[in-house]
Amino acid sequence: MTAEEIIGTLNTTASRIKMIVVGLSDEQLQQRGANGHWSIKEITGHLLDDAVHYGEHFRRIVADNNPLLPGYDQDAANVEGDYNQRPIGPVISEFDRLDKQIVALLSGLDAAGWQRPGVHEERGPTTLEAIVVHYTRHEQEHFAEIESRIAEVKQARAA
Numbered sequence: 001m002t003a004e005e006i007i008g009t010l011n012t013t014a015s016r017i018k019m020i021v022v023g024l025s026d027e028q029l030q031q032r033g034a035n036g037h038w039s040i041k042e043i044t045g046h047l048l049d050d051a052v053h054y055g056e057h058f059r060r061i062v063a064d065n066n067p068l069l070p071g072y073d074q075d076a077a078n079v080e081g082d083y084n085q086r087p088i089g090p091v092i093s094e095f096d097r098l099d100k101q102i103v104a105l106l107s108g109l110d111a112a113g114w115q116r117p118g119v120h121e122e123r124g125p126t127t128l129e130a131i132v133v134h135y136t137r138h139e140q141e142h143f144a145e146i147e148s149r150i151a152e153v154k155q156a157r158a159a
């Protein structure tokens with residue numbers, strides 16, 4: 001994944017979510033998947049939780065010498081966020097703000113900066129680039145998940 005693709009994704013995912021959820025009812029946004037998995041609101045909240053968590057990793061790896069990067073319990077964070085009970089607009093805005101902070105941080109780095117090391121608690125020795133790629137792919141995957149969930153909830157209404 002190139003730096004352009006990373007920055008392009010992080011700059012636009014939040015606004016793309018904002019566009020595709022227009023016109024959905026609260027009921028549709030809160031509807032869990034057939035497998036009981038997260039609703040569109042909860043997936044969006046998960047992206048915000050990840051931006052908080054990984055944004056901290058990125059700042060530490062830039063500022064510190066080979067820092068230890070702790071994992072977090074994403075399911076617990078999602079429950080705590082209580083995203084189904086919150087309006088989605090401010091969650092998208094906060095996610096957008098954090099992703100743009102990450103873009104600003106990455107834009108200031110030279111080639112050596114992207115290779116700065118850290119140690120992830122679960123995945124072991126890593127580099128800033130590897131974690132950023134992981135974070136960006138994760139964002140793309142959940143965006144695709146939101147798109148397919150939107151198709152699902154629209155079909156449910158039509159049925």
Ligand code: NI
Pocket residue numbers: 046138142
């Ligand atoms: Ni995820």
